[in-house]
Amino acid sequence: EAGVVQSPRYKIIEKKQPVAFWCNPISGHNTLYWYRQNLGQGPELLIRYENEEAVDDSQLPKDRFSAERLKGVDSTLKIQPAELGDSAVYLCASSPLLRQGSTGELFFGEGSRLTVL
């Protein structure tokens, strides 16, 4: 079974340019997460989707970040315009819908490493 797939793996852009990241979750996983991981830090949640609905986006900087999950499967995360401080690894994760007895384990993709110059 394929894991969570992200692209691109690496992206280098000039500040003020736009950038987009794509994520394909594990088949059947209803919940999708975007996390940002700064160098030497733990992942920090940006947004969580249950199917196509964004149910937790309180940590998403909405002035420049946007996300969508059309049809409740693939998702894209966009930054426009990018700033120097946006340099980080953007991790996508998915999990099955939480039910009684389920662990709620998150399965991560390899991440998209963004460098803003």
Add this chain to the structure above:
Amino acid sequence: GENVEQHPSTLSVQEGDSAVIKCTYSDSASNYFPWYKQELGKRPQLIIDIRSNVGEKKDQRIAVTLNKTAKHFSLHITETQPEDSAVYFCAVRGTGRRALTFGSGTRLQVQP
């Protein structure tokens, strides 16, 4: 929101020794406590987890203990091996929030 603190930030041990990493959390109603291992340039991967109704869980050389009263949980690795070298993250799922809140990570180095 949930606050998770992880210590130490770096840990160096000799091969064969034990390693212990500790995390504290703020929400007393939190119910799920996983540990993830992240090798350099790789994705975080779950190595062990524990629920709030259990005090200890063991899987071969790794174990997790939970103290709900003190709001802390620990990862124990025995008989460490060089391939255990990685960054380890604790995480917590608080009430009303399905996403995990992660600690800042511990870089474990096992010296051969």
